[in-house]
Amino acid sequence: MRAALLYGPGDLRVEEVDEPSGEVLVTVEAATACATDVKCLRYGHLILGPYPCRFGHETVGVRADTGARVLVGDSVPCGACRQCAAGRTQLCRRMTWVLGGFAERIAAPAAALHPVPDGLEAAGAAMAEPLAAAVHAVERAGAVAHTAARAAVLGGGTMGLMLARLLHLRGCAVTLADRHPERRAQATMLGAHAVETLDEAEYELVMEAVGRPEAWNAAIAAAAPGATVVLVGGCPSGSDVTLPAGPLHYAELDIRGAFHHTPAEVDHALSLLATGDVDWRGLAGPTIGLDALHDALVRPTTGEARKLVVDPRR
Numbered sequence: 609m610r611a612a613l614l615y616g617p618g619d620l621r622v623e624e625v626d627e628p629s630g631e632v633l634v635t636v637e638a639a640t641a642c643a644t645d646v647k648c649l650r651y652g653h654l655i656l657g658p659y660p661c662r663f664g665h666e667t668v669g670v671r672a673d674t675g676a677r678v679l680v681g682d683s684v685p686c687g688a689c690r691q692c693a694a695g696r697t698q699l700c701r702r703m704t705w706v707l708g709g710f711a712e713r714i715a716a717p718a719a720a721l722h723p724v725p726d727g728l729e730a731a732g733a734a735m736a737e738p739l740a741a742a743v744h745a746v747e748r749a750g751a752v753a754h755t756a757a758r759a760a761v762l763g764g765g766t767m768g769l770m771l772a773r774l775l776h777l778r779g780c781a782v783t784l785a786d787r788h789p790e791r792r793a794q795a796t797m798l799g800a801h802a803v804e805t806l807d808e809a810e811y812e813l814v815m816e817a818v819g820r821p822e823a824w825n826a827a828i829a830a831a832a833p834g835a836t837v838v839l840v841g842g843c844p845s846g847s848d849v850t851l852p853a854g855p856l857h858y859a860e861l862d863i864r865g866a867f868h869h870t871p872a873e874v875d876h877a878l879s880l881l882a883t884g885d886v887d888w889r890g891l892a893g894p895t896i897g898l899d900a901l902h903d904a905l906v907r908p909t910t911g912e913a914r915k916l917v918v919d920p921r922r
């Protein structure tokens with residue numbers, strides 16, 4: 609079968625490889641790509657195995673044994689460590705990562721598989737992986753995400769757009785900030801008010817979805833006294849962020865990280881996509897085959913925020 613393999617930073621090759629071995633074999637129908645895949649290609653990533661390795665972690669396909677359509681979850685928590693015992697499985701320190709969606713077939717532990725609701729297309733179902741991370745981030749915001757009269761999202765990439773939609777569904781008045789007019793137009797379609805930059809000290813909830821130190825600071829600057837700030841975007845590894853002491857103390861800002869998701873949040877995301885509460889077509893980009901993957905991942909992103917869809921059967 610054909611698979612995309614990483615041989616080192618920047619070195620992606622599509623090759624004929626042996627069938628993968630594992631508990632359940634899944635024939636891939638669609639694998640969507642995100643900024644993590646760009647990082648994997650350009651720099652490598654701590655979740656990758658030793659080179660050469662497969663990647664792609666937003667994967668939907670058909671089980672070879674039962675014929676059922678499944679989302680191949682990208683991680684299986686151990687269930688036994690302190691974090692798992694406390695119900696925070698996204699923080700499992702012995703996580704089994706399941707990568708390799710950019711291939712004709714992927715092998716996965718049965719525990720990684722989630723049934724795809726009837727009628728939901730493969731490309732839409734694959735977006736349940738990033739949407740689950742958005743669901744988790746909104747959970748991390750706590751009660752303010754239900755009551756906030758004014759919530760803000762910083763960054764209009766696909767993650768920021770998903771966050772804005774989820775907050776809108778919860779009844780928040782959402783303002784999304786992005787410098788690209790095309791992304792502001794997308795945010796407006798999802799029910800958000802869109803601006804170029806956020807007002808300072810204004811919002812009861814600020815969700816950061818950029819992943820750069822200056823954006824973390826801009827999110828804190830936009831927070832009203834007593835606000836909650838959720839940092840969703842991961843800064844480049846090794847980043848140090850300097851935070852202003854004043855508002856953290858005198859304005860009692862509540863600053864929280866949000867990472868990954870739980871298996872239950874993946875199922876919730878699948879149902880949001882199946883009902884149309886989150887319109888995946890508005891976030892879907894072009895569908896490409898494996899041979900076009902390298903160039904598509906390194907191409908600079910401009911204009912609308914849309915996720916690349918890889919169909920390895922092409």
Ligand SMILES: [Zn+2]
Pocket residue numbers: 641642643644645665666737738
């Ligand atoms: Zn992703």
Ligand SMILES: [Zn+2]
Pocket residue numbers: 685686687688689690691692699700701702703
């Ligand atoms: Zn664990």
